[in-house]
Amino acid sequence: MMQGPVPIASPRQMDPFQQMWRAQSELNRAIGSLRFAPTQADYPLINVWASADHAVLCAEVPGVEPDALDVSVHQDTVTLRGTREPEALSEGDVVHRAERTAGAFARSFTLPFHVDPDGVKASFKHGVLTLELPRPESERPKRIKVQPS
Amino acid sequence: MAELQQDGRPAATNGNGAEPTRVGPTFIPATDIIERSDALVMILDVPGADPETLDVTLDERVLTIAAQSMSTAPEGLRPLYAEYRDGSYERKFVISDQIDRDGIDAVLKNGVLRLTLPKAAQQPSKKISVKLN
Numbered sequence: 001m002m003q004g005p006v007p008i009a010s011p012r013q014m015d016p017f018q019q020m021w022r023a024q025s026e027l028n029r030a031i032g033s034l035r036f037a038p039t040q041a042d043y044p045l046i047n048v049w050a051s052a053d054h055a056v057l058c059a060e061v062p063g064v065e066p067d068a069l070d071v072s073v074h075q076d077t078v079t080l081r082g083t084r085e086p087e088a089l090s091e092g093d094v095v096h097r098a099e100r101t102a103g104a105f106a107r108s109f110t111l112p113f114h115v116d117p118d119g120v121k122a123s124f125k126h127g128v129l130t131l132e133l134p135r136p137e138s139e140r141p142k143r144i145k146v147q148p149s
Numbered sequence: 150m151a152e153l154q155q156d157g158r159p160a161a162t163n164g165n166g167a168e169p170t171r172v173g174p175t176f177i178p179a180t181d182i183i184e185r186s187d188a189l190v191m192i193l194d195v196p197g198a199d200p201e202t203l204d205v206t207l208d209e210r211v212l213t214i215a216a217q218s219m220s221t222a223p224e225g226l227r228p229l230y231a232e233y234r235d236g237s238y239e240r241k242f243v244i245s246d247q248i249d250r251d252g253i254d255a256v257l258k259n260g261v262l263r264l265t266l267p268k269a270a271q272q273p274s275k276k277i278s279v280k281l282n
Contacts, residue, residue, distance in 0.1 A: 056226060127194075129199060
């Protein structure tokens with residue numbers, strides 16, 4: 001195995017954080033490419049990003065029609081509901097593999113701030129739902145200018 | 150020589166033992182396979198897969214499905230919580246039945262790839278006569 005240039009701790013002192021970082025990157029490399037198919041309990045998978053004035057939530061909802069998705073926002077909680085239709089089978093069909101999940105799902109996510117429900121934007125592309133969740137104007141952090149005395 | 154990851158190490162190998170040229174994980178999409186009387190239907194979950202990068206190849210009996218997922222990360226925001234990552238999808242299947250190669254149909258909709266592989270018309274059985282020496 002090729003060993004690339006790994007940043008090493010300064011020779012004068014041991015850096016425990018550096019050691020931890022290295023252990024973690026070793027572990028990530030060993031298991032990083034595994035991806036477990038979501039079970040019904042954690043379908044859909046979600047990613048959330050945030051800044052001081054808004055958050056973006058992405059959910060992987062393959063096989064769900066956008067009309068069949070129900071998104072609701074209450075205070076700081078976003079809830080996704082929907083139903084994934086199972087594949088219709090006719091008589092004589094043989095199922096060789098069934099790895100995908102089907103049925104009703106619901107997931108909630110609590111953000112670190114309240115969401116302005118009127119400003120939420122939802123888009124859907126290639127099986128990924130993207131929600132833009134703005135923070136109410138009144139709750140956004142204000143920059144205070146310090147006056148020199 | 151495979152590309153190196155940012156920390157200078159080779160990228161993780163994919164399921165074929167070969168190293169991918171792109172940096173990033175390779176995922177195995179969850180698949181349903183249903184055999185109907187006239188066709189083999191394969192349904193693969195490839196959420197976020199970019200249709201431009203989708204590549205379905207049937208070589209001899211090996212069917213390969215590969216795609217790249219588009220990045221959804223918005224700029225200027227810090228990640229708060231993550232359950233999935235961007236990467237590529239790849240999976241191979243060995244098809245045992247006789248398939249009508251020209252009739253293969255692939256549809257990508259809502260992050261689900263549906264492949265319909267029609268079965269080739271059955272060849273009439275041929276009796277082979279054995280000659281006696």
